[in-house]
Amino acid sequence: MVSRKDKEGQVKKKNLLDSQTSRRSFLKGASIAAAAGSAALVTGCVPGAEAGSSEEFSLKWEEYFKKHYRLMTQEEKDETIARLVKLAKLQYDLDIQMSSRPPQEQVLYGYAFNITRCEGFMDCVKACVKENNQDRKSKTQYIRTFEMEPGQLDPSTGDGKYFHEVPVDNKFYMGVQCFQCENAPCIKACPTKATWREPDGIVVVDYDWCIGCRYCMAACPYWGRRFNWGKPEIPQEEINTKQHYLGNRIRPKGKVEKCTFCVQRTREGKLPACAEACPTGARVFGNLLDPDSEIRYVLKHKKVFRMKEELGTDPKFWYFID
Amino acid sequence: MEKISQKGFFSFLYDCFRWNMQGGVPFQIFRLFLIAGMVFGLYAYSHQARHGLEVTGMSNIVSWGFYISNFTFLVGVAAAAVMLILPAYMFHDPDFHRVVLIGEGLAVGALVMCLSFITVDLGGPLQAWHLIPGIGLFNFPSSILAWDVIVLNGYLLLNALVPLYILYSHYMGRKADERKYRPFVFLSIFWAFSIHMVTAFLYQGLPARPFWNNPLMGPRFLASAFAAGPSLIILVLATIHSFTSFKIEKQVFHKLRLIIVVSAIINLIMLFSEIFKEFYFPTHHSISAMYLFFGLEGHNALVPWIWTSIGCNVVATLILAFNPGDNSPKVLLPACLVLFIAIWMEKGIGLIVPGLIPSPMGEIVDYLPTWVELGVTLGIFCLGITVVSWLIHPALIIEERYDQLTGSAKE
Numbered sequence: 175m176v177s178r179k180d181k182e183g184q185v186k187k188k189n190l191l192d193s194q195t196s197r198r199s200f201l202k203g204a205s206i207a208a209a210a211g212s213a214a215l216v217t218g219c220v221p222g223a224e225a226g227s228s229e230e231f232s233l234k235w236e237e238y239f240k241k242h243y244r245l246m247t248q249e250e251k252d253e254t255i256a257r258l259v260k261l262a263k264l265q266y267d268l269d270i271q272m273s274s275r276p277p278q279e280q281v282l283y284g285y286a287f288n289i290t291r292c293e294g295f296m297d298c299v300k301a302c303v304k305e306n307n308q309d310r311k312s313k314t315q316y317i318r319t320f321e322m323e324p325g326q327l328d329p330s331t332g333d334g335k336y337f338h339e340v341p342v343d344n345k346f347y348m349g350v351q352c353f354q355c356e357n358a359p360c361i362k363a364c365p366t367k368a369t370w371r372e373p374d375g376i377v378v379v380d381y382d383w384c385i386g387c388r389y390c391m392a393a394c395p396y397w398g399r400r401f402n403w404g405k406p407e408i409p410q411e412e413i414n415t416k417q418h419y420l421g422n423r424i425r426p427k428g429k430v431e432k433c434t435f436c437v438q439r440t441r442e443g444k445l446p447a448c449a450e451a452c453p454t455g456a457r458v459f460g461n462l463l464d465p466d467s468e469i470r471y472v473l474k475h476k477k478v479f480r481m482k483e484e485l486g487t488d489p490k491f492w493y494f495i496d
Numbered sequence: 497m498e499k500i501s502q503k504g505f506f507s508f509l510y511d512c513f514r515w516n517m518q519g520g521v522p523f524q525i526f527r528l529f530l531i532a533g534m535v536f537g538l539y540a541y542s543h544q545a546r547h548g549l550e551v552t553g554m555s556n557i558v559s560w561g562f563y564i565s566n567f568t569f570l571v572g573v574a575a576a577a578v579m580l581i582l583p584a585y586m587f588h589d590p591d592f593h594r595v596v597l598i599g600e601g602l603a604v605g606a607l608v609m610c611l612s613f614i615t616v617d618l619g620g621p622l623q624a625w626h627l628i629p630g631i632g633l634f635n636f637p638s639s640i641l642a643w644d645v646i647v648l649n650g651y652l653l654l655n656a657l658v659p660l661y662i663l664y665s666h667y668m669g670r671k672a673d674e675r676k677y678r679p680f681v682f683l684s685i686f687w688a689f690s691i692h693m694v695t696a697f698l699y700q701g702l703p704a705r706p707f708w709n710n711p712l713m714g715p716r717f718l719a720s721a722f723a724a725g726p727s728l729i730i731l732v733l734a735t736i737h738s739f740t741s742f743k744i745e746k747q748v749f750h751k752l753r754l755i756i757v758v759s760a761i762i763n764l765i766m767l768f769s770e771i772f773k774e775f776y777f778p779t780h781h782s783i784s785a786m787y788l789f790f791g792l793e794g795h796n797a798l799v800p801w802i803w804t805s806i807g808c809n810v811v812a813t814l815i816l817a818f819n820p821g822d823n824s825p826k827v828l829l830p831a832c833l834v835l836f837i838a839i840w841m842e843k844g845i846g847l848i849v850p851g852l853i854p855s856p857m858g859e860i861v862d863y864l865p866t867w868v869e870l871g872v873t874l875g876i877f878c879l880g881i882t883v884v885s886w887l888i889h890p891a892l893i894i895e896e897r898y899d900q901l902t903g904s905a906k907e
């Protein structure tokens with residue numbers, strides 16, 4: 175095991191782009207010993223244990239030692255993205271585009287959900303699953319819709335598993351997802367700072383930095399987070415190749431993921447997939463800092479409320495009634 | 497290192513190793529069983545490493561299961577060593593002084609198990625270096641999990657180094673210098689309480705989970721640990737007493753029994769107080785407790801579990817309190833065993849799993865560990881017992897020799 179890795183390491187040194195820093199080489203030295211010790215045991219997670227080619231192996235090896243996204247310079251971000259794009263080609267024979275586009279200035283995203291209009295079609299759920307490359311095997315979904323009895327406003331009293339024709343008379347529907355809390359308990363809980371709130375208000379996860387402890391899942395009061403219990407499986411032809419590093423790129427197994435307001439779309443000025451897919455216009459998305467935006471209109475002229483206001487999480491997601 | 501005899505640190509390590517390889521046939525067979533358990537654990541873990549945590553019974557709703565339950569319980573066992581340390585070093589109780597090393601060995605074993613349970617629960621165990629301050633990013637002081645990493649490792653160091661120093665001194669045939677280790681003993685007493693409180697705060701600090709978000713969590717943790725931990729210590733001491741030449745004073749068992757009784761009663765009072773709060777006027781927030789004690793909508797996997805635990809808990813506490821056998825080991829030992837298991841059931845699965853059920857969106861699922869989780873857990877328990885036996889076995893030999901050397905061995 176050791177000798178193989180050493181050999182690979184030399185190959186890597188010759189043909190890889192990166193400039194060595196002392197921190198990195200220290201880590202490498204230390205890790206070769208550690209990895210060799212545990213390699214036999216944890217073949218599943220040692221970088222490159224399943225690698226087909228030596229190029230794939232060295233790319234994965236490089237990936238393993240990269241920094242936290244927020245500590246990377248733009249150059250380092252470009253490098254890791256180049257590696258991820260290459261890996262996608264090698265592993266899945268896919269040509270993906272990946273962006274690291276930063277937040278736009280003077281933007282704070284907000285979402286409003288019209289409970290009067292929603293009829294429970296769940297087109298948003300389907301669009302979200304597709305857009306965000308969610309695991310089909312475990313049927314991961316960021317959005318849940320609940321069929322509610324009149325007189326109730328708390329989704330936990332509703333039925334989240336309806337399989338009948340909608341809308342049903344005298345019922346109404348509520349969609350829930352991560353609410354992008356301004357004071358987010360999940361961020362506070364994370365021991366490695368692998369999840370944080372971007373300046374445009376989106377709470378993101380660095381999938382490669384997350385250690386998969388799931389403390390954030392326990393801490394979220396809205397059940398906004400999902401875990402990759404296994405390796406995500408998506409049919410080749412359904413993979414969305416327009417990806418963002420902090421958004422819909424295909425997650426490694428053992429990491430936490432969540433709704434990112436479709437960061438890969440919204441930072442390009444588009445609507446999130448759910449808002450675009452909704453046939454009833456129940457979903458309003460926009461820039462809270464823009465006084466002329468639709469979301470500001472809703473907040474000003476409609477009666478709005480947020481879930482579990484008493485927890486002080488300050489979500490950026492409101493419900494309203496026409 | 498000052499030279500008193502020609503022996504040095506390496507011969508100390510070598511002798512410890514050598515003594516560990518010796519020992520009677522039953523002892524070796526016992527060790528073989530432990531090795532078999534660990535091998536099975538490794539096999540189960542390699543399965544999990546290959547396929548991911550999907551081979552466990554956990555889900556997006558019950559996102560922590562058997563591993564974290566055992567971790568939580570074992571933190572209590574580790575901290576309970578303080579119940580020997582406190583009287584031994586602070587009050588210079590001679591009876592406890594003789595057995596305190598055993599308590600510390602147990603604490604080290606429990607901590608090794610705790611850290612292993614956390615590691616096997618990680619989705620990305622190889623990324624664990626992201627937690628190391630300096631090369632990773634450590635969310636301190638904001639994340640309670642970051643605190644927990646510090647206090648657990650610190651406690652492990654303290655409980656390993658102080659006995660190491662004492663044993664090494666005794667091995668070299670000199671008295672351990674109390675001025676040198678006393679500050680660390682003080683620190684470890686304080687630290688024992690902190691590993692408890694911090695681990696309780698891990699859960700207590702989550703407003704998302706009303707079942708855990710309860711100020712009694714920390715204190716109850718302490719009480720139950722000071723009942724379960726000393727119960728285990730009694731069992732271990734009794735084993736050592738009957739299977740080795742190292743004899744333990746009757747007084748030790750009597751004193752430990754008192755500690756257990758007081759803690760177990762406080763634990764029961766607090767349990768009663770919690771149950772009262774949840775069920776006198778049930779609210780929205782009582783729903784997890786409802787699930788635990790009575791089941792919800794036909795999901796009642798934990799109901800027999802928790803009632804068995806409470807039943808055993810009450811019976812064992814009563815037996816220990818009224819002491820019908822008059823400290824006879826025939827009564828004392830089974831009662832301790834039952835109490836230990838009862839608290840394991842309650843502070844493990846009975847505490848962690850219902851906190852996650854129902855999900856904040858009101859969905860209810862049951863949780864059952866799979867063979868992988870059971871196998872890995874078995875492996876970790878075997879690892880812990882192995883560590884304890886590897887530590888205690890040479891420690892007792894050194895102590896016995898030292899006793900003979902100084903002629904202070906009590907009959």
Ligand code: SF4
Nearest residue numbers: 352353355360394398
């Ligand atoms: S809804 Fe949950 S996951 Fe989303 S930001 Fe708030 S606490 Fe975090």
Ligand code: SF4
Nearest residue numbers: 364384385387388390
């Ligand atoms: S699972 Fe990942 S994002 Fe969540 S708390 Fe753990 S390290 Fe942070």
